[in-house]
Amino acid sequence: MNAPIRSYCRFGLAWVVISAAFIGCTTTNQPEIKPAMGEPKFTGLVIEQGPGSLGAEPRKEPVTCLILHHTAGSLPSSLEILQGKDPKHKVGVHYVVTDEPKPRVIRMVPENMSAYHAGKSAWGKLINLNQNSIGIEIINYDGNVYPYSDAQADIIFALCEEIIRRHDIKPWNVLAHSDIAVGRKVDPGSKFPWAKLASLGIGAWPLSNEVADNLKKKRDLTPGRVRSLLTAYGYALETGEAGLKLGVEAFQRHFRSAKVDGLIDQETVAILEALLRRYQPKAYREAAFNP
Numbered sequence: 001m002n003a004p005i006r007s008y009c010r011f012g013l014a015w016v017v018i019s020a021a022f023i024g025c026t027t028t029n030q031p032e033i034k035p036a037m038g039e040p041k042f043t044g045l046v047i048e049q050g051p052g053s054l055g056a057e058p059r060k061e062p063v064t065c066l067i068l069h070h071t072a073g074s075l076p077s078s079l080e081i082l083q084g085k086d087p088k089h090k091v092g093v094h095y096v097v098t099d100e101p102k103p104r105v106i107r108m109v110p111e112n113m114s115a116y117h118a119g120k121s122a123w124g125k126l127i128n129l130n131q132n133s134i135g136i137e138i139i140n141y142d143g144n145v146y147p148y149s150d151a152q153a154d155i156i157f158a159l160c161e162e163i164i165r166r167h168d169i170k171p172w173n174v175l176a177h178s179d180i181a182v183g184r185k186v187d188p189g190s191k192f193p194w195a196k197l198a199s200l201g202i203g204a205w206p207l208s209n210e211v212a213d214n215l216k217k218k219r220d221l222t223p224g225r226v227r228s229l230l231t232a233y234g235y236a237l238e239t240g241e242a243g244l245k246l247g248v249e250a251f252q253r254h255f256r257s258a259k260v261d262g263l264i265d266q267e268t269v270a271i272l273e274a275l276l277r278r279y280q281p282k283a284y285r286e287a288a289f290n291p
């Protein structure tokens, strides 16, 4: 056992059972989101208390967003870094999901504290989202290359559902780090199981029939219009062609993972418009028809 694990164990293994009862609870305040694939296999959530982190401060704003990350490092090194002991790299996160055959959830920062996981970031009207969010780091060296296991997806689902329910986080505010730090971050990557989670009621996803309907008619791919649509959905883009390309790439990484190239195409815009129509209809009307 190496040093980081030893220091981790010194904090003791205080097991906190959140509750198994939340599974199957309905999301009656979000009637548009219904589980489409039946009940998840996961039937309980146990959160293990891990080492604390110096990368945190008192929370001053309500939690409205849930941000997902990959660690790009092993469990021991990630637990070490996320303790935020390096003053030049003061980071922290609320939860770590391990990559073991039976993945665990480790708590590092309590939710009533703001953790330093988002960095320079923006989404909609929010900037620097640490204060507005809860962060989950998932052990994966690169979620654009290595898939997440079904066991990880199950426990991520259980953890997200519990957090979303308690804080009433809206589907469009369940986000990738790459969504809120466009051009700067690429995690949790294109292999992250967004579609599976959305089918179980976690996060935003377009209705497939709306995407198909949109594709029946050629979409307007004018760069200015696509920029307006992305901005209406929440993306904060740098100016110019390069800024737009990075925005399209971030969007594809989340919602069109089969092809992440930053190029505007019919399918990307069809998905974007279906999402806007579903979750931001007013902003969609304004952006789509008055770009």
Ligand SMILES: [Zn+2]
Binding pocket: 068, 069, 070, 117, 177, 185, 187
């Ligand atoms: Zn990240």
